[in-house]
Amino acid sequence: MSLKKFAVAKARALPVIILADTSGSMSVNGKIAALNEAVQNMVATFKQESARQAEIQVGLITFGGDSAEMHLPLAKASEIEAMQPLDAFGRTPMGHAFELATEVLEDKELITSRDYRPVLILLSDGIPTDSWQAGLERLTTSERGQKASRFAMAIGAEANIDVLEAFNNDLEARVFKANEARDIHRFFRAVTMSVTARSQSRTPNELAPINFDELDHDDDDLGLDLEGL
């Protein structure tokens, strides 16, 4: 008798949600062109990676104008057709984009507990016009949103790094700057490494090696010295 009938017929997915800034400030100095190139390259990279091992799903949230929108619902990277270049206009509702991302992450039918830890990638010049902190707080305090890996890439030489750093939670890969093609490649490499190689911690703060000395020494503690070994 074959055991196939017991196995779940659906692959475990690795969700990657791109949050792309398409506001008016992105229309100058070639920023939207750099963003379009980054998104296209990223999807192409994930298509290749999906063919090799994990099934990567990609979703695209754009934020430009009055509100953010789910430009491309979460779908298998391998099935995404050629993407039309994005246009840049209007205000920068980054906080709303964070809220949309939170809704996607909290949808347990869309992203199940079997799936791999989701990755969020923010591509922006970092100049939001709405209350982005509230949106970010909702994302980072939600049950599942707080467990996602968050990377940020700064588009353009004058990007506001502070906002992007507040978003980024990868302590090993700081905010990347997409001024040159080689920077984009470095960014892809870091994201791909995270996606395929790194095992993950229970909380975002544990992405770096844990300092066991900081844990409580209460009755629950097994009293072991893990640091010196």
Added chain:
Amino acid sequence: MSICHLSVSVIGPGHLLNGQPNQDSVLVKRVPNGWLAVVCDGMGSKPHSDIGSRQACRAAFDVIKTVDFNIESKSLIKRIYQHWLDSLGNMTANDAVTTCLIAWVSDSGELRTFQIGDGLILTSQQTTERSDTNDFGNITTGLGKSKQFSDWQVTKQQLKVGDVIALMTDGISEDINQGMELAFVNSIVESTDGKSIRQAKAWLKNEFRNWGTPNHTDDKTLAILVLS
């Protein structure tokens, strides 16, 4: 009461592709007045997770063969954990993180289980609840990562002749349709009945290598004990 057992560990396609070793380990051995089964899953990205998982199996055996079956749970876990740490030599614990699933059954059919991290221990009497739906598939804890007693799931149950005990890594348990875990294990027991150990292992390895879930990448390790 005697035990029939079968254990298999196969490397996952993901590790094969990346030239990495099988990071799971399994051990089934006779101990004084009972049997011990241990299944460990080394954490994917850690450089010495294959050694961590192997040493965890060994540590559980080395400790359990020297202690009384009624030893207090926390004391036992602490001794196994410390033994594992001591066995790592120059490696840091953080580089050898591993889950650890232990089933210790006495000759009278009393079972004690201990689990840290992902994976599944089940018996004919009890199937453990699935993990938190707010978690994701590659988030786990283990030896070298947690030192909290509360991160361990500890159970005690009385088994009878004919009951099965199964321990499996999440490479298997996460890909079994929910609610079919015990039927899956019973199906393996039925399918291997009458086969030699060698034939049974070969059949099961082949099943795991041709696993039904698309794009499966994980190592797959299973230990089954049947009380007879």
